[in-house]
Amino acid sequence: MTALGQPLLTKPVSAKLAATPWGFFLAIAVLLFFVVAAVFPAALATHDPYAMNFANALHPPSFEFWFGTDESGRDLYSRVIYGTRESLLIGVGATAVSLSLALVLGSLAALAGRFASAAVNRIIEVLFAFPTLLLALLLVAVIGPSAMSQVVAVGVGTAPGYARIIRGQILKAKDSGYVEAAVALGHPRAWILRNHVLPNALRPLVAIFALSVGQSIVWASSLSFLGLGVAPPSPEWGALLDAGKQYITQAGWLTVLPGLVIVVLALAATTLGKHIQNILEKDEK
Amino acid sequence: MTPTSSSDTLTPPAAPAPSGPAGGGARASRRFPWRLIAGKLVGAVVVLWGAATAAFLAQTALPGDRATIILNIRAGQAIERTPAELAAINQEYGLQNPLLVQYLEYLRGIVTGDLGTSYQQHRPVAAIIGEQMWPTIVLTLTAIALAWVIMVVWVTLTAGRGTKVSSVGAVLDTAVAGLPHYWLGIILLLVFALTLGWFPVISGTSPNGLFLPALTLAIPLAGFMGQATRAEFERSLDQPFVITARMRGMGDWGVRLKHVLRHSVLPAVTLSGWALGATISGAVIVESIFTRSGIGSVLVTAVNTQDLPVVTGIVILIAALYVVANILVDIAYVIIDPRLKKS
Helix, strand or coil: CCCCCCHHHCCCHHHHHHHCHHHHHHHHHHHHHHHHHHHCHHHHCCCCCCCCCHHHCCCCCCCCCCCCECCCCCEHHHHHHHHHHHHHHHHHHHHHHHHHHHHHHHHHHHHCCHHHHHHHHHHHHHHHCCCHHHHHHHHHHHHCCCHHHHHHHHHHHHHHHHHHHHHHHHHHHHCCHHHHHHHHCCCCHHHHHHHHHHHHHHCCHHHHHHHHHHHHHHHHHHHHHCCCCCCCCCCCHHHHHHHHHHHCCCCCHHHHHHHHHHHHHHHHHHHHHHHHHHHHHHHHC | CCCCCCCCCCCCCCCCCCCCCHHHHCCCCCCCCHHHHHHHHHHHHHHHHHHHHHHHHHHHCCCCCHHHHHHHHHHCCCCCCCHHHHHHHHHHHCCCCCHHHHHHHHHHHHHCCCCCECCCCCCEHHHHHHHHHHHHHHHHHHHHHHHHHHHHHHHHHHCCCHHHHHHHHHHHHHHHHCCCHHHHHHHHHHHHHHHCCCCCCCCECCCHHHHHHHHHHHHHHHHHHHHHHHHHHHHHCCCHHHHHHHHCCCCHHHHHHHHHHHHHCHHHHHHHHHHHHHHHHHHHHHHHHCCECCHHHHHHHHHHCCCHHHHHHHHHHHHHHHHHHHHHHHHHHHHHCCHHHHC
16 A cells, blocks of 8 residues: 555556446445445444443354454444444545645645745655655654544645645646637736636546545554554544454454455545546546 | 656656656757766755754654653653753753754764664664664565566556456556555465465564565555556557567567567656655554564554654655665666667
8 A cells, every 4th residue: 555545546547447337336335335324323333332242252253243243242343333433534634634735735836936836846845755654653753643643644644645736737737728828818817827727727636535535544544553543442443453453363354344344445435536537537628 | 646756857747647758758868867867866865855854843843841751751651850850861862952953963963874862762763773674675675576576467468458358457456556555464464374374474584474574565566556557558559669560470478578568667667766665664564464573663662652763763764765766766767768868
């Protein structure tokens, strides 16, 4: 992963994944399921996520306990459902932090005066030399581990890549024929910026947002997995991984299934993002 | 987004589609591009200076009085300290000096290989990192090599083989590129170490224990490089030079291996510099799953105890590796694409 979240936006070929309509609808269905789980967890859970029952401790997945039970006999499926809200909020929060920062850095790098933009470009470059997880770890070390620091750390960690995309988009729009035409027609700079450059440059943000939420959840859960995020006994997905880690040899489902849920959500968000991207690209032609 | 530095002139621009190498070739100088590399070295120094500055700022950003924090981290307590105790620490870490002096001291230290002193272990950070760095480097390089092998075999087998095979190939590229390391690692551990018993569960530093951790890092990376290579591979299959080779009577495998592959790995070479940094940070997670010694456990402990000199030392080192790797990638570019040398 690591690799995750980096050059996802580059390849038209992998967009074939998104080109199949059933993949798109499946992604929507998956995302809807998680939204329902986040808003009305009680509607989807089968057990009380906090009720301990030591007679059923470390019960493997079965008809009664779909995802098995943990060391205290709590139903893992229900815990995953109840953890959805916090996990999604961390993902969306981190994305908001990331894209805001990227927007500021990216547009300064593309639009500010020569010296200012050179300086901002360098800052982006320096941040980009830190791998996402490492930048996030550095921030967690300063702030201390918590849900809030996960939001900030993952947000800042993923921002440099998006800042580059936004800068590239703005520069592309600035160089385009329609801007040249607008300049030739004598429109003022600010007007061109507002009516031509920014709307065209920022349209891909919708797709990036979807991609980024999925990636952020994966990064945030990686931090939790290392014991540097939300701490157990919270049912937040990363915390479930952290708690299940010590039972890998006896009860693999405690890490495999919450991990699978994260993978499915990330894949759905990626598919949706790529599909939106495809639609936008078709529009441009 | 192509993860190369934006000032690169040799590497393709950060555009959505990987541009053909022709774009870079037009701008290359006639001889080996010494001037270009010199320029890159200057850029690299600037990036490292920025990284060191960021590391210094992170250390000063720790909320509260630093001497108190250091003492408490060392003792594992959270109590008020007497001025005498604080004075000793301030003296040791030079904290009584103005911030600017501390900053210059810090930069001077980095240039001479001194990354500071650990708050917790009371030892030079460089020594702590030095002890644990080697296994991580071995793991990272093995993983990157493995990723290349997997990627080249997979793309050569599946790219441009009709819609069905190619799209299965592409979908798999995307799917594995998104797999989190911790999940893939746990699956591999459960299947190959715990169930089949082919590899040790606790890999320590043994060579036999190297395979599963390296594979965990290699699979997503192969997916990433595969995405970049496949696009270029399929484009190259329709190029005039490929048609010429086919007309000369060259078989399909010959064309793929001798002409198309060489042409289409360039974007993946570009990715390799970035992959080094990403793989090292992935190694932090993988080492934790497979109980492998390396920089990962040092880093996680240091983050947990807010032992910032250790954290920033590791971060600076990895940023430096990233910068060096990117320079090597630029040189590799010229070697792989002879047009850049003599165009």
